[in-house]
Amino acid sequence: MIGAGIVGSxxxxxLTREGFPVLLLDRAEPARAGASFGNAGHIACxxxxxxxxLRLLLTFWRELSIFDGPVHLPLHxxxxxxxxxxxxxxxxxxxxxxxxxxxxxxxxxxxxxERALREVGRADLLVRRGHYAVWLGPTAPARAARVARxxxxxxxxxxxxxxxxxxxxxxxxxxxxxxxxxPDSGHVLDPQSVAAAFVAAAxxxxxxxxxxxxxxxxxxxxxxxxxxxxQALTVRAAVVCAGVQSAPFxxxxxxxxxxxxxxxxxxxxxxxxxxxxxxxxxxxxxIIVTPMRGRLRATTYLEFERHGAPPDARKxxxxxxxxxxxxxxxxxxxxxxxxxxxxxxxxxxxxxRAPGAAPLYYAVGHQHLGLTLAAPTAEVVxxxxxxxxxxxxxxxxxxxxxxxxxxxxxx
Numbered sequence: 181m182i183g184a185g186i187v188g189s190x191x192x193x194x195l196t197r198e199g200f201p202v203l204l205l206d207r208a209e210p211a212r213a214g215a216s217f218g219n220a221g222h223i224a225c226x227x228x229x230x231x232x233x234l235r236l237l238l239t240f241w242r243e244l245s246i247f248d249g250p251v252h253l254p255l256h257x258x259x260x261x262x263x264x265x266x267x268x269x270x271x272x273x274x275x276x277x278x279x280x281x282x283x284x285x286x287x288x289x290x291x292x293x294e295r296a297l298r299e300v301g302r303a304d305l306l307v308r309r310g311h312y313a314v315w316l317g318p319t320a321p322a323r324a325a326r327v328a329r330x331x332x333x334x335x336x337x338x339x340x341x342x343x344x345x346x347x348x349x350x351x352x353x354x355x356x357x358x359x360x361x362x363p364d365s366g367h368v369l370d371p372q373s374v375a376a377a378f379v380a381a382a383x384x385x386x387x388x389x390x391x392x393x394x395x396x397x398x399x400x401x402x403x404x405x406x407x408x409x410x411q412a413l414t415v416r417a418a419v420v421c422a423g424v425q426s427a428p429f430x431x432x433x434x435x436x437x438x439x440x441x442x443x444x445x446x447x448x449x450x451x452x453x454x455x456x457x458x459x460x461x462x463x464x465x466x467i468i469v470t471p472m473r474g475r476l477r478a479t480t481y482l483e484f485e486r487h488g489a490p491p492d493a494r495k496x497x498x499x500x501x502x503x504x505x506x507x508x509x510x511x512x513x514x515x516x517x518x519x520x521x522x523x524x525x526x527x528x529x530x531x532x533r534a535p536g537a538a539p540l541y542y543a544v545g546h547q548h549l550g551l552t553l554a555a556p557t558a559e560v561v562x563x564x565x566x567x568x569x570x571x572x573x574x575x576x577x578x579x580x581x582x583x584x585x586x587x588x589x590x591x
Contacts, residue, residue, distance in 0.1 A: 182394050183422035185216035186554045187543050189375040193382045194558035202387035205394055211375030214423050215550055218446050218519040220479040221470045222459045223290045223366040224552045226336045228283040230527035232271040250466040252483040264440050267525035281576035282528055285556045290366045292555040300381035305374055308366045311459040312341055314359035324358040337364055348455055352507030367459050369473045397429045399538035417539035424487050424522040426544040433534035436582045441487035441520035446479040447499050449510035465502055478503055491518035523547040532578040
């Protein structure tokens with residue numbers, strides 16, 4: 181297995197549990213880098229629809245950073261991103277078609293993760309108190325009502341936020357406040373600990389973890405050769421879940437994975453008191469604040485910058501100021517984090533088996549939902565490797581939907 185982020189770690193545990201010998205390879209310790217380390221910790225059972233939509237196309241300009249929005253499209257990346265953006269526009273015409281395959285993974289996500297964490301003895305890492313979406317200002321009630329109607333259409337349960345939460349919001353930001361409670365979601369107390377728990381359980385059951393740099397993956401008849409910076413291994417099967425760096429590995433097996441690094445930022449406030457015991461999404465500000473062990477984590481931004489580019493200090497300063505306006509303070513300041521969310525242009529993950537004799541499987545492109553989809557994806561991949569019917573139809577998730585041309589990597 182290549183990649184020990186949250187998705188790869190969950191798959192490693194699931195395969196080990198089913199009796200497969202597993203060797204997990206990654207340049208870093210489990211979930212010590214990328215979005216698997218720095219995500220919001222939110223299990224987003226409400227996010228059933230992929231992001232691309234006709235409505236978003238019409239209002240996209242409002243979300244751009246030049247208009248104080250969360251989306252940053254750097255001009256110097258325009259040429260490199262153009263093919264990806266063209267596919268995004270195409271996917272916007274098919275949101276209704278693309279919703280069922282995503283929803284099939286998302287709806288049971290919290291229950292599936294809860295079951296998996298119970299199996300590895302770390303049920304304490306998951307909190308099932310739902311989450312809140314809140315709006316501030318004179319239009320808050322209307323916006324909450326509109327979102328509640330949209331949730332009802334998707335059969336997502338919501339309830340009005342309790343009065344004590346509304347009062348707490350108004351105490352911090354005087355004026356009108358309104359909110360919704362999503363009772364079926366949840367959050368984790370530390371994303372990295374979730375991945376570490378899966379890997380520790382897998383190793384205890386016989387798996388091996390090796391820290392190394394994977395250089396190349398090649399088909400060798402009915403086997404797969406994995407070349408690292410220290411050795412070459414020929415294995416009976418391989419699973420690629422290496423985030424934004426998966427595309428070059430998959431290209432050798434005839435798969436086009438047009439992944440881009442949709443980067444996000446977080447700040448942590450050590451010792452700060454939460455507004456409530458569940459994540460709070462400030463919908464108008466595009467900030468989610470999650471209570472974690474000993475700290476709050478605030479996450480925001482969609483930045484289409486090159487993977488590995490230095491963080492934009494202005495974004496972290498802007499996030500700090502926004503948190504202060506929302507009433508969040510802490511004597512201890514975290515320096516901030518930026519990481520890449522591996523995103524395909526239709527905002528569906530890529531899950532399947534590569535064409536040909538070589539048994540290569542993949543689970544890539546989980547965008548904002550890597551933590552949410554890790555446990556459901558692990559069940560699907562384990563079924564594919566075991567050559568049995570997966571728990572859902574994976575055909576819409578097959579990367580061959582993007583053709584087999586060897587597109588240049590976008591990250």
